[in-house]
Amino acid sequence: EGMIEVFKWKQMDFHNRGDGSNGPVVGIGPVRKPVPSEDLPIVFPGRYGRDRKKRDVITSRDVNPIGISARTITSNDDTPYIAYNNVPMGATHFQGRLFVTMPRRRVGIPSTLNFIDMRREGKQGSSPKLYAYPDFETNQFNHSSRNLVSVYRTTVDDCQRLWFIDTGMLEYPNNRQQIRRPSIWIVDLKTDRVIKRFDIPESIAETGRGLASLTIDIENKRDCSAAYAYIPDLVYRRLYVYSLAQNRMWSFEHNYFNFDPLAGDLDIGDQTFRWDDGIFSITLGPHQNDGSRSVYFHPMASNNEFVVSNRVLQLESNAARSDHGNDFRVLGSRGEKKQSTMHVYDPRTQVVFYDEIQTNGVGCWNTKKPFSAANHGTVVANAREMIYPSDLTIDADGTIWVMTNSMPIFIYSTLETDVYNFRIWKQNVHEAKRNTVCE
Numbered sequence: 452e453g454m455i456e457v458f459k460w461k462q463m464d465f466h467n468r469g470d471g472s473n474g475p476v477v478g479i480g481p482v483r484k485p486v487p488s489e490d491l492p493i494v495f496p497g498r499y500g501r502d503r504k505k506r507d508v509i510t511s512r513d514v515n516p517i518g519i520s521a522r523t524i525t526s527n528d529d530t531p532y533i534a535y536n537n538v539p540m541g542a543t544h545f546q547g548r549l550f551v552t553m554p555r556r557r558v559g560i561p562s563t564l565n566f567i568d569m570r571r572e573g574k575q576g577s578s579p580k581l582y583a584y585p586d587f588e589t590n591q592f593n594h595s596s597r598n599l600v601s602v603y604r605t606t607v608d609d610c611q612r613l614w615f616i617d618t619g620m621l622e623y624p625n626n627r628q629q630i631r632r633p634s635i636w637i638v639d640l641k642t643d644r645v646i647k648r649f650d651i652p653e654s655i656a657e658t659g660r661g662l663a664s665l666t667i668d669i670e671n672k673r674d675c676s677a678a679y680a681y682i683p684d685l686v687y688r689r690l691y692v693y694s695l696a697q698n699r700m701w702s703f704e705h706n707y708f709n710f711d712p713l714a715g716d717l718d719i720g721d722q723t724f725r726w727d728d729g730i731f732s733i734t735l736g737p738h739q740n741d742g743s744r745s746v747y748f749h750p751m752a753s754n755n756e757f758v759v760s761n762r763v764l765q766l767e768s769n770a771a772r773s774d775h776g777n778d779f780r781v782l783g784s785r786g787e788k789k790q791s792t793m794h795v796y797d798p799r800t801q802v803v804f805y806d807e808i809q810t811n812g813v814g815c816w817n818t819k820k821p822f823s824a825a826n827h828g829t830v831v832a833n834a835r836e837m838i839y840p841s842d843l844t845i846d847a848d849g850t851i852w853v854m855t856n857s858m859p860i861f862i863y864s865t866l867e868t869d870v871y872n873f874r875i876w877k878q879n880v881h882e883a884k885r886n887t888v889c890e
């Protein structure tokens with residue numbers, strides 16, 4: 452039971468800060484230059500920027516929260532590395548590389564997609580520096596319209612591909628700039644080559660701000676082209692489906708994607724605030740006899756869990772329905788103060804593991820038992836060291852990885868730079884459920 456602390460940082464640092472301050476980049480040999488596929492559209496910055504007339508979605512977080520010190524928003528945009536501004540968000544492990552994302556919510560972030568080389572810098576309890584992925588240049592949004600702008604979370608599919616969404620947005624406080632179309636990227640982890648990039652049409656998502664995660668559904672590993680990506684949009688409260696085979700995307704709307712107004716009051720890291728984040732995380736159950744899978748989902752500002760069949764999502768014509776009948780179902784409430792960012796179903800234990808942001812820990816539900824508050828267990832709760840679990844992923848070996856990043860303190864107060872603000876935890880799925888109701 453419990454989780455094992457793997458890394459901890461007071462502030463994040465990079466092998467290449469982009470300012471030459473840390474000398475020549477001691478790389479692990481040149482990561483192969485990604486060859487973008489030919490159908491990459493050229494996107495001209497500014498075309499989707501301020502000149503668009505659409506009313507922006509105004510939420511509680513648009514007003515600069517009281518007390519935010521101006522020091523974190525420097526005027527000179529071209530400072531490549533400002534340690535304080537680097538707040539990590541996502542953690543995904545694959546064969547000795549731990550991918551860590553750094554969404555660009557402030558200036559001074561050298562690279563938004565990174566990894567830790569576990570073989571060379573995996574010493575437990577250390578604070579390893581990050582390598583840019585797939586390389587430093589691809590992370591320089593101001594060098595080319597083909598480069599990465601801002602990535603929140605990543606996921607690895609059954610075909611050893613890394614998927615993620617570039618929001619295309621510089622999310623600076625009170626100065627959000629959509630400088631590129633948001634786009635879905637696929638990188639082949641055997642070659643580190645970008646094998647696909649799909650620009651999300653404006654007809655689907657006006658901006659990329661709410662595209663903080665995605666989940667990949669593959670019918671069977673023998674046909675890696677038959678993949679669907681399910682993408683929750685926490686701002687516009689929609690569920691997008693991208694079919695790789697058809698290279699098309701469609702959008703579902705449903706009341707269950709909305710946040711619960713009675714569950715928006717949060718108290719995390721001594722900060723009390725109100726969020727209105729809608730549908731946030733999607734995870735897939737096992738293939739059932741008819742080949743279909745349950746798609747579990749929840750809004751972040753909510754205690755409830757919902758489910759829909761992947762067959763419903765995979766049929767584009769369903770997206771246009773004004774009424775979805777009983778296709779989307781409510782499973783119930785996990786209990787009070789059980790708001791969750793990311794969750795993942797583990798096929799080995801048939802347990803769903805949740806990041807829980809008010810209990811500062813990880814919860815669980817054994818899907819073989821009825822969905823009820825009583826059947827939701829606690830793997831760990833640690834208000835001192837696990838403030839704001841922002842990501843939870845499970846790798847091919849059945850190891851759970853959790854990132855905790857103190858995000859509410861960064862947003863509503865000021866991080867202390869002499870304490871450990873960011874940590875990555877791990878635990879084997881069987882160990883994690885031991886001595887809990889999820890056993």
Ligand SMILES: O=C1C=C2C[C@@H](C(=O)O)NC2=CC1=O
Nearest residue numbers: 512540603663726728792841
């Ligand atoms: O974990 C996340 C939390 C939030 C809050 C909201 C914001 O902009 O403050 N957007 C988020 C995205 C996340 O990934």
